[in-house]
Amino acid sequence: MSAAWPTAGALMAKDPVTVAHDALLSHALGKMSTGALHEMPVLRGSKLMGMITFESIARRANLSFSTKVEHLLLIPPLVTPATPYPELAEQLLATGLRAAPVVGRRGELLGVVSRTDLVRAFPDLRQIPDHRVDEISRSIGHPFHESDPIRQLLAQIRLLEEHPLPVLDRKGRLVGAVGVSDLARVLWRPTVGGKRDAEKGGSVYDVEIGTIMHSPAVTVPAGTSAVEAARRMTRENVSSVFVVDPTGPTAVVAQTDLLGLAVGSASAQGDRLGDGLRPDHGPARFERPHHADRDRPFGRR
Known part of the structure; x- marks a missing residue:
C-alpha cells in the first residue's frame, strides 16, 4: 500500500x-x-x-x-x-x-x-485522477413530495441509507432533501411531528415529509469536479449533493461515490x-451481542 x-x-x-x-x-x-x-x-x-x-x-x-x-x-x-x-x-x-x-x-x-x-481529506489525495460529477453520479432515485407521509420513507429505507432523497413541491421544484437522520428524529418523538403537524395529532407515520426535510437541498452544477463536490459536502456538512442542470436535478453524488474513486485508484495502482x-497481532475480537428485543412498540403511538 x-x-x-x-x-x-x-x-x-x-x-x-x-x-x-x-x-x-x-x-x-x-x-x-x-x-x-x-x-x-x-x-x-x-x-x-x-x-x-x-x-x-x-x-x-x-x-x-x-x-x-x-x-x-x-x-x-x-x-x-x-x-x-x-x-x-x-x-x-x-x-x-x-x-x-x-x-x-x-x-x-x-x-x-x-x-x-x-x-x-479527499481534495488532498493526489493519488486520485480528476473526475467530474457526471462520471460518478447515480440516478436521483425516488423523489418525494412535501405532502407525502413519512410512512413512504420507510418503504425506501435501504435507498435512504445510501443518501438523502430529493423533496419536490407541487410544481416539481427541488425544495429540500430528507435523510435517515431526519426520519429518526421524528420517530424518536412519535407524538410530535413537524411544525404543521404538531397541532394535528394522529399517527407519526402520517407526518408530512415537508415538515421534517432539511432545506434547501445542496446542489452542484453538472460538470463540477469530484474534488469540488467533496469540498461542498464538507462546507455544508451533508452526505450528498444533487447535480443540477437548467431542467432541474438530474443525479446525485454521495460520499460513497467519492470513496469508490479512492478504492478504484488504489486497485489501479x-x-x-x-x-x-487483520494484522498478526491485532486487536481482540468483539463480543457477540445478546439476543435482540424486537417485539416491543417504539415509544407511544
Missing part, C-alpha cells in the same frame, strides 16, 4: 462520544441527538463491543425506548491506526456503515473514523486492499 495514503490514525476523531452496553435506547438517542451523531461506539467498561447507528434504529421502529443498547449492536470492521485510506473506504463501503471504530492492540477504543472524515484489517 502506498505510503502516501493517509491513515486512520491521522484521520480519526479522538475521544468520541460512547455509550455503555447496558444503557437504555432512550439514553443513547439523547446522546446521538445532542451531538448530531449518526453512530456511536458501544463499550463494556473500556472494551469495544460494537456500534449503534441511526440506520439500525430506523429499520426497527417498533423498539421500546427501554430496550438496552446491547440488543442493537452492529459489528463493525476492525480498524487500526495504521489502516490506510483506501482500506478504510473499502470497509465502509462493504459494510454500509458511516463510521468505524479505531482500536489499539488491546482492543481499546482510540477514536472513530467516518465517511465524513474521509471526504474531508496495484495497492492491495484488506491486509491492514
Whole structure:
C-alpha cells in the first residue's frame, strides 16, 4: 500500500462520544441527538463491543425506548491506526456503515473514523485522477413530495441509507432533501411531528415529509469536479449533493461515490486492499451481542 495514503490514525476523531452496553435506547438517542451523531461506539467498561447507528434504529421502529443498547449492536470492521485510506473506504463501503471504530492492540477504543472524515481529506489525495460529477453520479432515485407521509420513507429505507432523497413541491421544484437522520428524529418523538403537524395529532407515520426535510437541498452544477463536490459536502456538512442542470436535478453524488474513486485508484495502482484489517497481532475480537428485543412498540403511538 502506498505510503502516501493517509491513515486512520491521522484521520480519526479522538475521544468520541460512547455509550455503555447496558444503557437504555432512550439514553443513547439523547446522546446521538445532542451531538448530531449518526453512530456511536458501544463499550463494556473500556472494551469495544460494537456500534449503534441511526440506520439500525430506523429499520426497527417498533423498539421500546427501554430496550438496552446491547440488543442493537452492529459489528463493525476492525480498524487500526495504521489502516490506510483506501482500506478504510473499502470497509465502509462493504459494510454500509458511516463510521468505524479505531482500536489499539488491546482492543481499546482510540477514536472513530467516518465517511465524513474521509471526504474531508479527499481534495488532498493526489493519488486520485480528476473526475467530474457526471462520471460518478447515480440516478436521483425516488423523489418525494412535501405532502407525502413519512410512512413512504420507510418503504425506501435501504435507498435512504445510501443518501438523502430529493423533496419536490407541487410544481416539481427541488425544495429540500430528507435523510435517515431526519426520519429518526421524528420517530424518536412519535407524538410530535413537524411544525404543521404538531397541532394535528394522529399517527407519526402520517407526518408530512415537508415538515421534517432539511432545506434547501445542496446542489452542484453538472460538470463540477469530484474534488469540488467533496469540498461542498464538507462546507455544508451533508452526505450528498444533487447535480443540477437548467431542467432541474438530474443525479446525485454521495460520499460513497467519492470513496469508490479512492478504492478504484488504489486497485489501479496495484495497492492491495484488506491486509491492514487483520494484522498478526491485532486487536481482540468483539463480543457477540445478546439476543435482540424486537417485539416491543417504539415509544407511544
